[in-house]
Amino acid sequence: MRTKNELYQEALRTVALRRQTARALAQDAQAQAEAAIPALRHAEEEVRVRGIRCALAGAAGKDRTEAAAALADARQKLTALLAESGRPANALEPHFTCPKCQDTGSVNGRTCACVHKVMQQLRRQEIEALSSLSISSFDTMKLEYYPSVADPEIGESIRTYMAEVLADLRDYAADFSPATRESLLLLGNAGLGKTHAALAIAGEVLRQNYDVIYVSCPDFFGKLEALHFGSDPNGEEEALFQTASNADLLILDDLGTEFNSSFFLTNLYSLLNNRLGAKLPTIVTTNVTDGALLEKLYTEKISSRLAGFVQIKFFGNDIRVQKANE
Structure with a gap:
């Protein structure tokens, strides 16, 4: 990064x-x-x-x-x-x-604008190298993978509900501004399109010449910890942390899959706190859907910060499995 x-x-x-x-x-x-x-x-x-x-x-x-x-x-x-x-x-x-x-x-x-365009292309390449998916658009998120059956938790068809969710996220990206956009917590079981949606937002925000940083939680905080307790003569740990803190949009992917250490908890809290204090939006994706478990895993201070995010829950069946069976 x-x-x-x-x-x-x-x-x-x-x-x-x-x-x-x-x-x-x-x-x-x-x-x-x-x-x-x-x-x-x-x-x-x-x-x-x-x-x-x-x-x-x-x-x-x-x-x-x-x-x-x-x-x-x-x-x-x-x-x-x-x-x-x-x-x-x-x-x-x-x-x-x-x-x-x-x-x-x-x-x-x-x-010149051409320099900003190159910066956008370089950042896109970096995000795609760091993530398991390429940056695409909401057009590639096919609603047919979401079942057209009612779910008791939402009281309507999952497909109808997810169509509304994706439309809202598309609007979020289309008129993005770091000063006005809320932080989002995308939660749901694995394979429902949370990362795909986050990267679709990233692509549109990059197109508007805002800087987007994408990190996988286990990879990012693991690297920070290795630098902190190892050799870091060039101050890379601080540079990485500040880059994530100051990005116009930060995407923290796969919260809940990292090694949960005191170093991780301290730095996650500081990162979230810094961005909330600077009024910069963050998108967090997680498979942890239980609020009580979230607080147990990440302490009351961190869960209280996440509680200030707009929570958007994804429903359905694992899309990766569906595609593999096609």
Whole structure:
């Protein structure tokens, strides 16, 4: 899991590599064109010289009409030479991925939108590497896997109920804002789509240029504990904890499958408390559906924090098993 700054720096390197590649390809194209068109190098030099003369005339405050006309004529001759060989007028120019910043990563002194897009792509890749599922959308959550039979606990068809749940979660993601969105506790038995729904939310929130951190509870807190009691010369433990604490949206997946230690309880409480204090939303998924068991496992302080989350219970039969039997 990378910090937001690490993600930003990697995105800048990615964009810089794009620029370097585009310029290298343009140089190759120029060399090939010059080899095929004997008069091309002279035509390019003529454009360069005429361009300098036009710029100097403008800088000196002189009339640029004649210099501009000569430059236009030189460019026309160059374009004609390229056309004769079947090449477009821009054949010798670098073809940048982002025309707005020309792969510099900056426009008018501000970070270009293309950098944020790369950051989003990198974070998506990271989340997919850390989770058991790829980031998809709510469209891939098929209601036919939820039984169309009534459940006494909800008093209606499970399929109807889950359609409403998924619609609410889709709305949650569609108009996301860290300042206004509630924290969610998605609970239910294994294989009912809790992680799938959380990742669908993540994909939509990332698309809106908010930063999302996904962690599996056993993996994340296990790594923190290993760093805490082992060697951590670079302060990775603190960096990871602060990254999770400060994310626009944090997804804590599979609460209840971790090794329950005093270190885990202390850090889980601190993480939840920090995010609640900063009014940042967290989505927790868990197979623990019994409130009394939740309090027994995670102490009254932690369960009281989780009690402030909007609880959304998933119903149905294990979808993974259904798909395996198809």
